[in-house]
Amino acid sequence: MEFLLFSKISFEVSDPVALIESYCFQSNFYANYDLLSDRKIEDVNKIGARIGQKLLPKCEVVTKNTKKLCIFEYDLDGFLELNNKTKNYHIKELNQRTIKKLLEINGIGLSKATKVLHTLYPKIIPMIDNAPQEEYRKEINSQWMEEQSDQILIDYYNNLREDDNWQHLTQIFDIISKNNLVGLTKVRIFDIFWWSYLKSKKLRQERNINWSTIK
Numbered sequence: 001m002e003f004l005l006f007s008k009i010s011f012e013v014s015d016p017v018a019l020i021e022s023y024c025f026q027s028n029f030y031a032n033y034d035l036l037s038d039r040k041i042e043d044v045n046k047i048g049a050r051i052g053q054k055l056l057p058k059c060e061v062v063t064k065n066t067k068k069l070c071i072f073e074y075d076l077d078g079f080l081e082l083n084n085k086t087k088n089y090h091i092k093e094l095n096q097r098t099i100k101k102l103l104e105i106n107g108i109g110l111s112k113a114t115k116v117l118h119t120l121y122p123k124i125i126p127m128i129d130n131a132p133q134e135e136y137r138k139e140i141n142s143q144w145m146e147e148q149s150d151q152i153l154i155d156y157y158n159n160l161r162e163d164d165n166w167q168h169l170t171q172i173f174d175i176i177s178k179n180n181l182v183g184l185t186k187v188r189i190f191d192i193f194w195w196s197y198l199k200s201k202k203l204r205q206e207r208n209i210n211w212s213t214i215k
Contacts, residue, residue: 003197005194005197006139016172017175024181035182041119047127049111050112051112066097071124076123076124095149100147110152113149122187131199136155173189
């Protein structure tokens with residue numbers, strides 16, 4: 001299956017379900033994080049965020065009333081079906097009222113901010129780690145900075161809505177759900193795919209490794 005990252009960067013996963021399954025039984029993140037049913041903000045460190053204990057209460061203050069934001073009135077499917085103007089308005093509201101306030105906390109960058117929000121809202125908020133930020137800056141907009149977090153999120157959601165991406169993610173989600181591989185949202189599945197692709201790309205460039213599972 002072929003996927004796109006930021007609607008421009010193409011990569012291929014030969015057996016997506018096998019990749020997801022191997023990630024889950026080899027990674028402590030799945031057992032300790034993805035399988036959580038009642039999530040608290042401190043659970044963010046179970047996905048490797050490394051946020052100091054003194055910063056967690058500050059993050060909690062910022063995220064305390066986030067449920068009132070318009071974006072959380074929708075599930076992911078419904079949100080992606082909105083027209084661009086409405087969808088972008090909701091993203092900018094999330095960015096202005098929550099993400100920028102998290103970024104004001106010393107020690108919290110965009111990667112950690114989105115991990116906090118993904119921990120609380122795993123079905124709709126993606127994790128924008130350092131690796132895709134670097135790829136975005138390199139391939140999409142060399143002038144982009146994390147203060148422009150609304151732009152990378154707008155492009156991320158537009159990318160998810162791409163026909164092949166959404167069709168493939170829905171198909172994979174249905175398969176692993178039937179296998180009782182619970183806890184993984186479509187956002188999280190795509191996170192595992194782009195993370196695997198960017199990691200494999202780096203090793204391919206540095207060590208000349210030719211992967212058969214992901215290209």
